[in-house]
Amino acid sequence: MGFRFNDIEESEKTMMNFEEKVKKGGRVYVETYGCQMNFSDTEILLSILLDNGFYETGEISDADVIFLNTCSVRKHAEDKIYSRLNSLKKLKKSKPHLIIGLLGCMAERVKRELFNKFEFLDLITGPDEYRKLPELIRSVRRGEKGIAIKLSKTETYDDITPYRKVGVNAWISIMRGCDKFCSFCIVPFTRGRERSRSYNSIIKEAHCLYNEGVKEIILLGQNVNSYRYNDFDFADLLIAVANATGNTRIRFTTSHPYDLSEKLLKAIASKENICKYLHLPVQSGSDKILKLMNRHYTIEDYKAVINKARELIPEIGISTDLISGFPGETDEDHKLTLKLIEEVQFDSAFTFIYSPREGTKAFKLKDDVPLELKKKRLSEIINLQRKISLNIHKKLIGKKKQILIESYSKRSKDFLMGRTDCNKTVIIPKGNYNIGDFVNVKIKKVNSATLFGTVI
Numbered sequence: 001m002g003f004r005f006n007d008i009e010e011s012e013k014t015m016m017n018f019e020e021k022v023k024k025g026g027r028v029y030v031e032t033y034g035c036q037m038n039f040s041d042t043e044i045l046l047s048i049l050l051d052n053g054f055y056e057t058g059e060i061s062d063a064d065v066i067f068l069n070t071c072s073v074r075k076h077a078e079d080k081i082y083s084r085l086n087s088l089k090k091l092k093k094s095k096p097h098l099i100i101g102l103l104g105c106m107a108e109r110v111k112r113e114l115f116n117k118f119e120f121l122d123l124i125t126g127p128d129e130y131r132k133l134p135e136l137i138r139s140v141r142r143g144e145k146g147i148a149i150k151l152s153k154t155e156t157y158d159d160i161t162p163y164r165k166v167g168v169n170a171w172i173s174i175m176r177g178c179d180k181f182c183s184f185c186i187v188p189f190t191r192g193r194e195r196s197r198s199y200n201s202i203i204k205e206a207h208c209l210y211n212e213g214v215k216e217i218i219l220l221g222q223n224v225n226s227y228r229y230n231d232f233d234f235a236d237l238l239i240a241v242a243n244a245t246g247n248t249r250i251r252f253t254t255s256h257p258y259d260l261s262e263k264l265l266k267a268i269a270s271k272e273n274i275c276k277y278l279h280l281p282v283q284s285g286s287d288k289i290l291k292l293m294n295r296h297y298t299i300e301d302y303k304a305v306i307n308k309a310r311e312l313i314p315e316i317g318i319s320t321d322l323i324s325g326f327p328g329e330t331d332e333d334h335k336l337t338l339k340l341i342e343e344v345q346f347d348s349a350f351t352f353i354y355s356p357r358e359g360t361k362a363f364k365l366k367d368d369v370p371l372e373l374k375k376k377r378l379s380e381i382i383n384l385q386r387k388i389s390l391n392i393h394k395k396l397i398g399k400k401k402q403i404l405i406e407s408y409s410k411r412s413k414d415f416l417m418g419r420t421d422c423n424k425t426v427i428i429p430k431g432n433y434n435i436g437d438f439v440n441v442k443i444k445k446v447n448s449a450t451l452f453g454t455v456i
């Protein structure tokens, strides 16, 4: 085929567009820390920037703008950001036009003080102010510092289509903020009041993702159970999303034990494409500590929810979050946590050492469990959970499971990693299979974290 003059003109135009856009906006590199909601926010803010003449780059050395989208949940999360910022200082020296910005929960918590700590920092933006990023960057280019940290009662970024790198799975944030005010937790202060995104826009977005070939959708909120839009609750939304997405797997996180309804459990049971998996953080096995944590349930309530879930959905996988060393936690309280783990037989647990967060209610309590004891209790929790997970996994040897292949194995390109409906990680030999395939596997071997299988 001949080469038309128009093609040259078109390609020159495209080049010019590209160069002009880079001049107008620039190349943005975002590093994201923290929870899935923060990763989902990065997709939203990138979408806003791309609509305003910016480009994303995966190479930090190419960037004109570097953003750290940060987490404040524990002191350790913030310490990591402080040391990352120190390492970026050198880069800024060698490239003076570079803009460095701090976004997300830590920006919201520490606020303007970050400018005093890091004089080379140009911009600070909280989670509800991402629409202002293009304007803030422009003001930095005029020689000012950019700051926007107001929390909103209404912002849900409902009209923004996140900039996703089309893959096997996709997140949809269905709500923002949190009103639970667990006494240890900074999230209500960094993310503001709870608000739900509109029902129809979520279903529409899920349907589009299904049409684009996404195989798994994860609905996100700090407490999805309290989703409410007009007369619709989370169970209604879950069913509607499942109906709009063919055989796409639907997952959700996080559920709070306080308001997990029977209606929701029935919804999970009713649709094949809703994953039979529940992440239900309990935090402690002691009623005394749960009260101090402001969690609004007792261990009896929690066990009743677990029993109901298992009665309605016998195959359900259940994981939890646990904190060790909350103020006032005695050996007796810790033993109650071990007892609960033994009784419930969680599939897995995310475990944390209590970290005091300024501004929370628990911060006023004396952090009276010494670090060494917190660590000792944490390792007892981890060891017990590992033993339980291993026993649960051993029972799966010889069983058939369907997995969705998500990626290559971290260890070798000769193996693929997939997940069962109940969220168990399975490694299989690569064979002729591809990322995004659903395959049936037989489990051959297990350890406490992973299953190993072959395709049948």
Ligand code: SAM
Pocket: 035, 073, 074, 184, 185, 186, 187, 221, 222, 223, 254, 255, 256, 281, 283, 321, 322, 323, 352, 353, 354, 355, 356, 357
């Ligand atoms: N909204 C979810 C919930 O209620 O379970 C998760 C919120 S938080 C981002 C994830 C987990 O971090 C919590 O479940 C809790 O176990 C842990 N966490 C939160 N604040 C903490 C703190 N100050 N110290 C240690 N762990 C904390």
Ligand code: SF4
Pocket: 178, 179, 180, 181, 182, 185, 186, 187, 188, 222, 223, 256
């Ligand atoms: Fe934090 Fe509790 Fe809200 Fe979860 S429910 S984000 S732990 S305050």
Ligand code: F3S
Pocket: 033, 034, 035, 036, 037, 038, 070, 071, 072, 073, 104, 105, 186, 187, 190, 191
């Ligand atoms: Fe961290 Fe904020 Fe998520 S504090 S855990 S990034 S909501």
